[in-house]
Amino acid sequence: MITQIIENSTILVVNDLETTLSELIPFYPKHLVRIIKNEEKDEFLIAQANLAIKEAYIASNEKKYIFLCGSSFRNEAQNSLLKVLEEPPKNVVFILITTSKSSILPTIYSRMPYKYLKTSTFKEVSSLDIAKLDLKDIYNFLKQNQKISKNEAKDLIESILLKVKDQNLLLDESQLNIFSKSIKLIELNARPINVLTTLLLSLSKQKKSF
Known part of the structure; x- marks a missing residue:
């Protein structure tokens, strides 16, 4: 669990997207946070990438944190993000949150540091006979x-x-x-x-x- 503001663009590999967001968001000023995710399913698609790019180029005098969330990320979505991740506009920090490290392209990893926060969880056996x-x-x-x-x-x-x-x-x-x-x-x-x-x-x- 991260208990402080992430100041630089970072990839987080986690167990659960919503749990991670609920733990992180309270540390950030609400007016400086943008959360971009697919509301219909957990996959981050080109539509979400386009929204992220558009949001990144909206000027801000304060540091703005853009959370990109998806259990998996489509390759075309990541490719469209390459330029803005490599050279983000002034005062923009990208925080990419995913549950699948393997879905992230090597070209993205080369541009952003990452934290592997995924932990093994004990699975209980059902009480049903x-x-x-x-x-x-x-x-x-x-x-x-x-x-x-x-x-x-x-x-x-x-x-x-x-x-x-x-x-x-x-x-x-x-x-x-x-x-x-x-x-x-x-x-x-x-x-x-x-x-x-x-x-x-x-x-x-x-x-x-x-």
């Missing part, structure tokens, strides 16, 4: 988790898969695909409660094959 999963279990589980966030939903899906392994239940390829499809749907901003419902109902129907 997958081998005996019934509609009552599913209903209670969904009721408890009806207002979870996108990242919490992904953690739950991983914890359910860990429970499957913990119970030594054998999954065939189609059953494994249920989990990978669920993660992809969450990343595409599908409602977590709907994805979890489909996943658990599928597991319940297939439990006889475990």
Whole structure:
């Protein structure tokens, strides 16, 4: 966790975009901060790059901090940012925040220092009994988790898969695909409660094959 203002353009590789923003932003004067991200999904696209460039060239007498946020960054978006990152306008600091170091082009890394803040997280095994999963279990589980966030939903899906392994239940390829499809749907901003419902109902129907 960074507990001070970042004074120079920097890349931050983190576990979670929103958590990092919520920890950083309080250290900056609100009127000097611009946050640019894709509101529909976590990928930083050419549209966000164009906004960043436009914002960078709006003159400021004080130092302005432009946060570029994305779980991943499209190559064309990064290429369009190269010039402004290499020679930023006066009083402009770029802070690029991502969860995927591999998505950042070497040409960007050569222009900006980076801090790797990503930490390993312990994944809990779900308390659900997958081998005996019934509609009552599913209903209670969904009721408890009806207002979870996108990242919490992904953690739950991983914890359910860990429970499957913990119970030594054998999954065939189609059953494994249920989990990978669920993660992809969450990343595409599908409602977590709907994805979890489909996943658990599928597991319940297939439990006889475990």
